[in-house]
Amino acid sequence: MPGMSTKDFIEKDYYKVLGVPRDATEAEIKKAYRKLARENHPDANKGDSRAEERFKNVSEAYDVLGDVKRRKEYDEARALFGGGGFRPGPGAGGQQFNFDLGDLFGGTQGGPGGPGGPGGPAGGFGGGGGIGDVFGGLFNRGGAGTRTTAPRRGQDVESEVTLSFTEAVSGATVPLRMSSSAACKACSGTGDKNGTPRVCPTCVGTGQVSRGGGGGFSLTDPCVDCKGRGLIAQDPCSVCRGSGRATSSRTMQVRIPAGVGDGQRIRLRGKGAPGERGGPAGDLYVVVHVDEHPVFGRRGDNLTITVPVSFPEAALGGEITVPTLGGPPVTLKLPPGTPGGRTMRARGKGAVRKDGSLGDLLVTIEVVVPRDLNEAARKALEEYRTAAGDDDPRAALFEAAKGE
Secondary structure, three states: OOOOOHHHHHHOOHHHHHOOOOOOOHHHHHHHHHHHHHHHOOOOOOOOHHHHHHHHHHHHHHHHHOOHHHHHHHHHHHHHHOOOOOOOOOOOOOOOOOOEHHHHHOOOOOOOOOOOOOOOOOOOOOOOOOHHHHHOOOOOOOOOOOOOOOOEOOOOEEEEEEEOHHHHHHOEEEEEEEEEEEEOOOOOOOOEOOOOOEEOOOOOOOOEEEEEOHHHOEEEEEOOOOOOOOEEOOOEOOOOOOOOEEEEEEEEEEEEOOOOOOOOEEEEOOOOOOOEOOOOOOOEEEEEEEOOOOOOEEEOOEEEEEEEEEHHHHHHOEEEEEOOOOOOOEEEEEOOOOOOOOEEEEOOOOOEOOOOOEOOEEEEEEEEOOOOOOHHHHHHHHHHHHHHOOOOOOHHHHHHHOOO
């Protein structure tokens, strides 16, 4: 992501980029970012430069709004300066206060005759102890003299992975291919084919230029000639076209912890895009999708299974053998008169919990009624019906239906 200027904080509407209201919760911001990042990811839109640009804008917006501290600073900056700057108050006599935002936040020198400039008063707004110190940390830019050429943290990267049911329960190491912006390897990030760029004469290496703004302010923008880098390639690199940045694709082995659930988002610190100018790498967020299993289900840390039993087993009781996921079967004792739908518990045969212990296997009993009976079985059931007498299992149902 390119260096973020003061103008970005003042004029860019990151809420509009993510399509969320200004009072959106952290969860709403994350949800909007994940949706837009997935739709515009370079891997899903190969060759689409517009989608790539949207992906960068969405990532930049989330980089600010997804961080509680930076979001607060952004909101304060928009409230202070987004409406055109300071206005003359009563008694000001219509005088305009011609401050330079570079002085306020970066400690740049004023022009001739201005504070801190040649011929102007010493100790102006960009100097130590002035208003620059008050607002110095507003955009995490530090004190006076800090430029956009300071080290910058790399972008956060989001990816998706699909696991089998067994892999999600037991954990797995999976290969993950990622694309992100990184220093161009061909020119070592200089943008110059020979590695000898020259200092930009327009911004004198600062990467920024000032322009007039509303309310008597001067706004600081990235230099259009060097695109905010402060350097210009004498012989532009044919790979990155002089930008010093290129799209890097890499495959890494990612360990997915045991017990992960469908739709869970895992954060891997320092596994995102490389930082700029020695800054730390961003984080990698992996959204996990889990395939269904033909036999087992999941309920939190517990696994579920439905086991069919015959009518004699349910009526007379006995022992039944139940399969487990990836382990030997377990034997459960079925009490006499067990009804269909009853759930039994096999402890320690479920999914892995966060503390490393195991959940349980919940076994639901399903009484199977045979469709076809041979003559001997039919005769035995007839004898059972006669022996059972006139006991009506629905008698209590009719009594309850009267509502008395």
